[in-house]
Amino acid sequence: MMDSLLQNIRFAFRSLRKSPALTVSVVLTLALCIGATTAIFSVVYAVLFRPLPFKNPGEIQLVRTTWKDLASSFSAGNWADVDRQQRSFRYFVPGHGESFNLAGADAPENVDGARVGADYFAMLGVPPALGRTFLPEEDAPGRGEVVVLSDALWRRRFGTDPGVIGREVRLDGRPHRVVGVMPASMDYAVFGEELWVPTAFSAERLAMHDEHYLSVLGRLKPEVTVFQAEAELRNLARWLETTYPKENRDRGIVMAPFMEELVGDYRPRLFVLLGAVGFVLLIACANIANLLLARGAARSRETAIRAAVGAGRGHLIRQALTESLVLAVSGGLLGVIVGYWGVALLAAFGPQDVPRLAQARLDGPALAFAVGLTLLSGLVFGLAPALRMAGRLPHEALKEGGRSGSRAGSRDRVRNVLVVGEIAVALVLLTGAGLLIRSAIALNQVDPGFDPSGVVAGRVSLPAVTYQSPEQVTRAFQRIEERIAAVPGVDAGALVSTAPLEGGGSNGLVPEGRPLDIASAINSQLRLVTPGYFATLKIRLLRGRTFTADDRRGAPLVMVINQTLAREAFRGEDPIGKRIACCEPGPNGSPNWKEVVGVVGDVRAQGLDQAPEPEFYLPMLQAPAAAWSWTDRTLTVAVRAQGDPAPLMTPIRQAVAEVDPAVPLYNLGTMQGRLVDSLAESRFSTMLLTVFGAIALLLAAIGVYGVISYGVAQRTQEIGIRMALGARHADVLAMVVRHGAKLAGVGMVVGLAGALALSGLLSTLLFRVSPTDPPTFAGGIVVLMTVAVMAAALPARRAARTDPMVALRSE
């Protein structure tokens, strides 16, 4: 058995060496396709399937609240009450992302971190690499000035110094003692964080039920089912609603596997890409099968002789499959190298906001996938030629070997079917790419509601230890604004709590005339702004006015609202002069009314593909005192340059440093760049799918060319006969091209059905384009038919030049 296998392998190598062009082209095609598929699989596996670096990650649930079916967070009070009563979770740990100014010997650096409950690391089941994690007593006011570093921060900032444990670092101006360093597996794992400090809730904070900003991760007890936990959470939500109706009416509590929350949104796009690259491989396999069929036909005499001297059908099939597998394994080995580079490219140039993409690598599962794919590919493209080779009767082949015939059609049937399949799959890919391209075009045409050109923006966080009172905070920000306005080359400058595409907080507000309860509230995005904000971002003023320097503390409270909020709150009435209650209670718990003084255009603040939400703006000088807690005393500096904004970066940093050298300006970049980055994921997958579509088109064209070319070679005598009987060059040309077009046509009918059936998978990825968009489908058909006809035209021209003398020569 082993001898026979080795003999087959040796023969396969000898045989393949005899046709080096075919061998090299097949191996390279396979290497590229297997490599690309393996690379995409590696990304899919890393993002969607690689277990989270926690103990029994399947037990970890992200628990959050909902309000009127909108996703919301926990308030500290709600978390504490639920945690006290719940029985489903072994751990029920709050946390939230927060940026910290980390001061050291170098310039201050803003670092993304998280405030987490003391049980956070125990809940995740990850021990520290150095030192320890938090003690329960450290998660308390005045005791929480300890910090655990991530491996990334430890390496970058502390040069992997093991002596860092016990060292004091300053976070937002406060001294914190380093107590531990987590392993690299925890880098950016949950909140994209590089350090952790305890939540250390104050008693006052734990009594608050109306500031919803906490994420809660829970580890289910092994004996509790998801169904039981969900039921308990529903009961607790009802309890919260009953106990604190003012803050928790219409509030629910839901949970979902943390993994799902982390990467679930990326699943459709990644699966589409994996499917697309798999389709490309399938087309390549069909092409290779066609090549091997042609080769098999050319070797039919050799096969017949083998059969005539006693080789059985099984032996012939094994021999043929061995050759296919030798090709596949050679392609697969090279494919692993291609895949290695492919993964590196995808991780380096892929959209950075895809979680865990940077951790994609060619690991065990990816290699196992590559091996499986290689063997499967070998079987897919080798089976038909092997069965065809072994299925022929030897005497037929021997007879045919001696003379040429004029009947080619029946022999080409399998090859035709393969090309039809290639065309069908290529159409599916082309229409998919076309839909994403049209979607990208539509996205690029969306008016963001502001003019990003020439605008730079960066974040400034004022440390609480230095800037304790609201007055100190506003005074510092005013000074920053003044300094920035004085920078040469600045056309306009302003401050905003969160600029478009930076996220932001929401607030429930009640228009005058509606019952003053939470049920009447409209959930709206809140932005604190300085008066120059609308001019700086060129947000259109539709009615009334924007803010002036007179809109300060002590003056009548005012607000500017966007179109969507105006429509929702006042339903066609003129909003100017109307009042809205929001943000904090007035004296003695009375509503805190603010007068609408202006209506501005909608801004797509959450992304170009997201519909505008109700939004309102408050003047920074009238910001509620609590707002500085909501914003962590962090604002965005937005500056419109008179010309190119790039040279302004350094002077703007200096302007901020002049106010307080310990306060860094971070996340500094152009708004145009942010807009471009916000589309990075969509652009990347569109680009990849377009590349796959183009490769599919090319492979399909090669397939059509190969089949028609082979057919022309087989039909040389027939074409000669036709010409002898009076066929003109044009007749022959038309006949051959018609055959190619017919194959393409049948393929397109099949492909159209497939594309329509699969279009639903793309629906979540499309923007303002129907998954069955007729122009896209028509475009795909036209492109594919054009390419197929061109591919057929080349051998057709050769056919038309056939010398009719062959009709006589064959005799």
Add this chain to the structure above:
Amino acid sequence: MALAIDPLIRLDGISRIFHTEDVETHALSRIDLEIRAGEFVAICGPSGCGKTTLLSILGLLDSPSEGSYVLAGEPVATLSPAQRARVRSRAIGFIFQAFNLIGDLNVYQNVELPLKYRGLGAAERRSLVHDALQRVGLLHRIHHYPSQLSGGQQQRVAVARAVAGKPLVLLADEPTGNLDSRNGAQVMELLDELNRDGATIVIVTHDPRYLGRANRNVFLFDGKIVPRGPLDREVA
């Protein structure tokens, strides 16, 4: 089928020279030949004497290197490929030794093929195909494919295909070469009948049994027309 123009075919000083690398091969040398309408001419000679080359020039499958070829009063040696194809479809019917039917087409479609290239309408084609198949006695096999026919039947279909368009001349290249003697005789009988009905036939053969059926035999040797005497033994 017969035409008033006489001679139907006139070859004056036709030569055909093939060049392969440094070698120059004279397949035909200064052939002068006239064939009248309604004649049955047999071209014979040993292998390699130029019979097939002459037939291919007569059938406009090949062009002479020198000389003039006038078919039905029109010089055709210098026609463009498209014009030659047009003449082939209208004026010439071919019968090949290996039948050369197209395997993927049935009997009807094979016979219809030259009529389609000629651009005739469907109804006219149908009528001509039926007439031709009736004439060769194969109307009942109209939907069969070549592989379902015997060799003799295939050659009769090839004859039907050649005569369906009522060409000016029928060119037959060893039409019995792939047939047994009984089927060969039947095909020759069919050609006789066609000739009796006025068809002009030029046949290439080296079978002496069929030389007698022709009105005139043309002997070729080394690319030249020669008197019969020196070749008697070779063609016998």
